[in-house]
Amino acid sequence: MLLNIKNLHVSIGGKEILKGLNLGVNEGEIHAIMGPNGTGKSTLAAAITGREGYEITEGEIWYKGKNIVGMSPDDRANEGIFLSFQYPVEIPGVSIQNFMRTAINAKREYNGQAPIPTVDFLKMMKEKQAMVEITEKLQNRFVNVGFSGGEKKKNEIFQMAMLEPSLAILDETDSGLDIDALRIVANGVNHLHRPDNAFVVITHYQRLLDYIVPDFVHVMYDGRIVKSGGKNLALELEEKGYEWIKESNL
Amino acid sequence: MDTAPQNNIINEVTNKEYEYGFVTDIETDFVPKGLNEDIVRLISRKKEEPEWLLDFRLKAFRHWLTLKQPNWGHLHLPQIDYQDIIYYAAPKKRSEKQSLDEVDPELLATFDKLGISLDEQKRLSGVAVDAVMDSTSVKTTFQDTLSKHGIIFMSFSEAVKNHPDLVRKHLGTVVPYTDNFFAALNSAVFSDGSFCYIPKGVRCPLELSTYFRINAANTGQFERTLIVAEEGAYVSYMEGCTAPQRDENQLHAAIVEIIAETDAEVKYSTVQNWYPGDKNGKGGVYNLVTKRGLCRGDRSKISWTQVETGSAITWKYPGCILKGDHSVGEFYSVAVTNNYQEADTGTKMIHLGKNTRSTIISKGISSGHSQNSYRGLVRVAPNAINARNYSQCDSLLLGDQCGAHTWPYVQCGNESSILEHEATTSKISEDQLFYCQQRGIPTEKAIGLIVNGYAKDVLNKLPMEFAVEAQKLLSITLEGSVG
Numbered sequence: 254m255l256l257n258i259k260n261l262h263v264s265i266g267g268k269e270i271l272k273g274l275n276l277g278v279n280e281g282e283i284h285a286i287m288g289p290n291g292t293g294k295s296t297l298a299a300a301i302t303g304r305e306g307y308e309i310t311e312g313e314i315w316y317k318g319k320n321i322v323g324m325s326p327d328d329r330a331n332e333g334i335f336l337s338f339q340y341p342v343e344i345p346g347v348s349i350q351n352f353m354r355t356a357i358n359a360k361r362e363y364n365g366q367a368p369i370p371t372v373d374f375l376k377m378m379k380e381k382q383a384m385v386e387i388t389e390k391l392q393n394r395f396v397n398v399g400f401s402g403g404e405k406k407k408n409e410i411f412q413m414a415m416l417e418p419s420l421a422i423l424d425e426t427d428s429g430l431d432i433d434a435l436r437i438v439a440n441g442v443n444h445l446h447r448p449d450n451a452f453v454v455i456t457h458y459q460r461l462l463d464y465i466v467p468d469f470v471h472v473m474y475d476g477r478i479v480k481s482g483g484k485n486l487a488l489e490l491e492e493k494g495y496e497w498i499k500e501s502n503l
Numbered sequence: 504m505d506t507a508p509q510n511n512i513i514n515e516v517t518n519k520e521y522e523y524g525f526v527t528d529i530e531t532d533f534v535p536k537g538l539n540e541d542i543v544r545l546i547s548r549k550k551e552e553p554e555w556l557l558d559f560r561l562k563a564f565r566h567w568l569t570l571k572q573p574n575w576g577h578l579h580l581p582q583i584d585y586q587d588i589i590y591y592a593a594p595k596k597r598s599e600k601q602s603l604d605e606v607d608p609e610l611l612a613t614f615d616k617l618g619i620s621l622d623e624q625k626r627l628s629g630v631a632v633d634a635v636m637d638s639t640s641v642k643t644t645f646q647d648t649l650s651k652h653g654i655i656f657m658s659f660s661e662a663v664k665n666h667p668d669l670v671r672k673h674l675g676t677v678v679p680y681t682d683n684f685f686a687a688l689n690s691a692v693f694s695d696g697s698f699c700y701i702p703k704g705v706r707c708p709l710e711l712s713t714y715f716r717i718n719a720a721n722t723g724q725f726e727r728t729l730i731v732a733e734e735g736a737y738v739s740y741m742e743g744c745t746a747p748q749r750d751e752n753q754l755h756a757a758i759v760e761i762i763a764e765t766d767a768e769v770k771y772s773t774v775q776n777w778y779p780g781d782k783n784g785k786g787g788v789y790n791l792v793t794k795r796g797l798c799r800g801d802r803s804k805i806s807w808t809q810v811e812t813g814s815a816i817t818w819k820y821p822g823c824i825l826k827g828d829h830s831v832g833e834f835y836s837v838a839v840t841n842n843y844q845e846a847d848t849g850t851k852m853i854h855l856g857k858n859t860r861s862t863i864i865s866k867g868i869s870s871g872h873s874q875n876s877y878r879g880l881v882r883v884a885p886n887a888i889n890a891r892n893y894s895q896c897d898s899l900l901l902g903d904q905c906g907a908h909t910w911p912y913v914q915c916g917n918e919s920s921i922l923e924h925e926a927t928t929s930k931i932s933e934d935q936l937f938y939c940q941q942r943g944i945p946t947e948k949a950i951g952l953i954v955n956g957y958a959k960d961v962l963n964k965l966p967m968e969f970a971v972e973a974q975k976l977l978s979i980t981l982e983g984s985v986g
């Protein structure tokens with residue numbers, strides 16, 4: 254199993270947000286996680302990626318056969334975990350090109366490899382940009398500075414394509430996207446999906462799942478996964494609304 | 504959120520060892536410790552100077568005696584014991600330096616180790632270097648190439664011998680010895696430095712550069728640089744410096760004077776990396792410097808770019824006197840302080856001519872227990888109609904034990920001028936750090952990347968060769984070719 258989360262409890266500033274969450278993801282699978290606002294979906298993403306301030310009070314996160322609790326965020330990233338941020342961060346003065354090159358070389362250094370040759374890097378940039386239909390020159394654009402909501406999300410998928418993760422978590426990458434951007438994002442994911450990697454797609458709307466077809470759908474509520482099923486669960490959820498989940502849990 | 508882990512990380516990043524702290528074992532010629540008229544005469548005699556220059560020194564010395572060490576900076580500059588300093592130290596020369604073979608191999612090795620090769624074959628083409636160790640110039644490269652264009656680039660001492668009229672005409676015209684305490688001191692005891700003269704209409708084909716190295720202990724460094732660009736001339740000049748790691752503080756009080764005639768342009772870039780002291784604030788160089796440019800002719804332009812990373816204390820305000828109509832002054836600065844370093848730096852833009860313009864971009868980065876201050880003066884004289892100034896002063900704080908301060912002084916003497924000032928203070932956000940880490944970039948590289956991005960507007964102004972060194976100094980990992 255690529256990712257196996259067992260009985261995960263996470264607190265922020267002493268307040269428990271995740272309350273015993275279990276999730277197993279195999280290579281080749283796409284999992285969707287749905288659930289109302291404030292239920293802990295982003296907290297789960299933060300816990301998997303090792304963000305500071307998210308205290309794991311109980312439970313384990315197994316990834317590629319290792320319990321990664323306590324591993325630094327950059328080591329986790331270099332082990333192949335990628336997060337498409339719900340709110341991508343601006344870094345003024347740092348070009349996307351420079352940022353990506355630094356990231357790729359950090360990973361290569363982690364794996365004991367030499368820095369990527371410039372020619373290969375530039376070729377790769379071009380290829381992946383085409384995939385997410387980014388036409389402009391990224392050496393002149395600073396990371397997320399002055400980007401529209403849609404551009405930011407496309408840029409996240411572009412970075413994912415550059416870094417070729419084993420496990421990609423997309424945190425509401427579809428929120429606020431028009432249909433064109435949604436299609437581009439979904440195409441990117443489908444393009445990168447292989448038998449040896451997996452995706453966890455956090456979303457609010459079943460709409461995205463028309464483009465990215467999940468193997469499993471999980472519904473989160475109050476810090477736990479309360480229901481799991483196939484793609485149809487998303488449709489059912491859309492039909493009946495989150496009230497249905499809340500009621501069945503009370 | 505708890506800031507302690509972030510502070511730890513920043514500590515690790517900022518506690519890196521100073522790379523240039525070694526001492527060269529070389530025979531050195533000293534004058535006795537202390538300062539009096541005899542010492543001033545002795546320095547002048549050792550340098551075989553003409554009478555007028557000794558006169559200049561003595562006047563400066565007598566004036567200095569009437570002054571007090573200034574204490575208005577936001578600095579903890581102790582009262583320096585000026586009798587406890589050696590005012591002249593020079594590596595003993597085997598013979599008059601000219602060819603590389605005649606320079607002491609130990610000296611060449613020293614500069615090699617500092618990454619400054621004096622072997623013209625090995626140099627990146629396009630840069631001529633004057634290497635100054637303690638009180639004297641060791642070697643100036645590419646003099647032949649330069650003299651073909653009529654450009655004079657040599658050590659100050661040589662210029663006094665070979666071009667006394669030029670030196671005499673300009674010396675002290677931009678920074679008179681009466682300017683301030685340290686300017687008076689420098690004028691009395693200055694040792695060596697560079698002289699650079701670009702004749703009318705000549706665009707200097709090489710970057711000119713002086714590399715200063717303090718080596719001897721208990722020695723002050725008092726270099727003096729004079730750059731003259733005649734009508735329509737252009738030159739880009741770079742200055743770099745390092746010093747050994749020592750427990751006692753060392754005094755560095757330099758003067759740089761620049762003169763730009765009609766339509767001339769001078770770009771002056773500094774990467775200041777004097778020994779900053781250890782992480783507890785012991786030792787380090789006191790960097791007390793007066794730098795000023797005079798835009799004498801119409802449409803002339805002087806541009807200062809500085810990256811200040813070293814020194815225990817930095818006190819410097821490279822400025823421009825915009826005398827010619829339509830003349831332009833620029834000041835681009837990145838000042839980084841960490842541990843117990845203190846920097847009080849900025850600029851003075853004095854608008855005298857009509858339609859003069861100045862731009863000030865200052866980026867302060869403080870970490871550890873350091874104090875980082877911007878102090879700048881923009882003065883517009885009543886006759887300087889339609890003057891323009893734009894000032895932007897940004898401070899970036901790493902951690903919560905350091906200080907950033909901004910003191911902009913503005914004096915506007917007419918109604919037609921427009922002066923704009925913007926200031927921001929920010930911290931590296933935890934969000935930015937995590938975003939980088941999530942892409943696999945370790946924390947210290949991430950800080951380097953973010954800081955580099957923050958300082959980009961200024962780093963972009965540096966000549967290529969310096970930009971690389973500056974980026975490294977700001978702990979940046981990217982190679983220069985992309986980005």
Ligand SMILES: Nc1ncnc2c1ncn2[C@@H]1O[C@H](COP(=O)(O)OP(=O)(O)O)[C@@H](O)[C@H]1O
Nearest residue numbers: 265266270288289290291292293294295296297
């Ligand atoms: N940094 C934080 N500090 C305090 N509380 C937080 C923080 N981040 C999230 N929370 C709280 O944790 C809960 C879950 O938030 P989140 O994981 O963002 O939910 P979701 O992504 O499902 O909308 C919410 O009640 C939110 O207020």
Ligand SMILES: [Mg+2]
Nearest residue numbers: 294295339425
């Ligand atoms: Mg969320």
